[in-house]
Amino acid sequence: MGPTRIGIRHLRYTIAVADAGGFRSAAEALNIAQPAVSKTIQDTEKDLGFAIFLRAAGVFEITDAGRVFLDDARLTLATFERTIRASRQNELGARGHIIVGYSALATSAQISAGLDRFHKRYPGCQVEMHVMSTDAMM
Template sequence: MELRHLRYFVAVAEELHFARAAERLHIAQQPLSFQIKQLEEDLGVMLFRRTTRRVELTDAGHAFLVETYSALAHLRQGMELARRAERGEAGSLVVAYVSIALFNLIPGVVRLFRERFPDVQITLREMCSPELEEHILEKGCDVGLVVQGMHVPEISYETVLSEQAMIAIPIKHPLAGQGPISLDDFASEPFIMYERTQRSLIYSQIIAMCLEAGFSPNIVQEATSEQAVIGLVAAGIGVALVSSCLSELRTHEVIYRPLAGPATLVKYAMAWKQENTSPLVKAFLNVVREVSQHATLDPSL
């Protein structure tokens, strides 16, 4: 049985006339009659009662017509779904992200992507580098939003957002009332850092910033999340270098100040396996680019 057999059967069942059905299908009547006969032989049932004056569906024909309509509808749906998947409008997408992205790009990107592509099932997974890159390589996720710093040859990176690094200090800190502050003003201050083993990339970047400012930070506490870092600053345990996207957290207890001198930027990048040419990945990247245009970008990018 082939798809054309079903199309021929429906035409005859609706017309109840072989000549009109053949005209509708743009084929000769004799081949149509032969194909219907072949279909009946394949099924082992009579689908039509034929006389010299009329054609009628048998009970078996009526039952088969109902299922044929359903099968053809599912087929049309499947064809449309395949076309939409090819255009990046349907399917599933797994997106990994570093936790700090929840404070800048991820909410807006996911909201807009779901509005644009409601038939795409998007799964979000919070990860840290280098685990995130490993999942991309192993196809455990399709695309990731990372803090730029790593470089894996098999992965493509595109910088999409840059944010100024800020110093977060307790609200009663002596420097809380000042404007831009030099990082070396905090050389003797206790520092709160991200947990080294879980957030090694951003940990190393903060250490490098401090060393460039001429000192090694006095780390008194480590924390695994952005909220925990800010909470510890609010408790007066120390100061912390953070991305500007966190500057709305606990503002009644924490003061955020920009750093004096050349702007120090935290850069974010989209990452995906170079060989991944999925239309869904391309569609997601386009949405990220659009959303990132409304954020603060480094003019040099």
């Protein structure tokens, strides 16, 4: 068995077929032609070396191996989508980690008000606070 050609599209289509209970319904949900869904699933099964779905006249079932594959496919897709969201948030400055140095002379009200505004704008960013001398902050 050689390297796999299975990608995110294959996972999305396979999950859509399972969730929709069939190829036609999955194609409608994905807003693509049904033959494209069927071909993608066939390619996926060929690459995997096992059937994900049993197809017979009027019967549609997920195989045992298909259930295992789908469980992991869902986790993989969720992780992939979370990674994309986090990367986009990071690029926009909405995620990350910053270290803020502040003077011992700053009041807690000043610090608190500033942190509140910052956290509202960047809720995914961790802030680490350190009391520092003015010289150390430069």
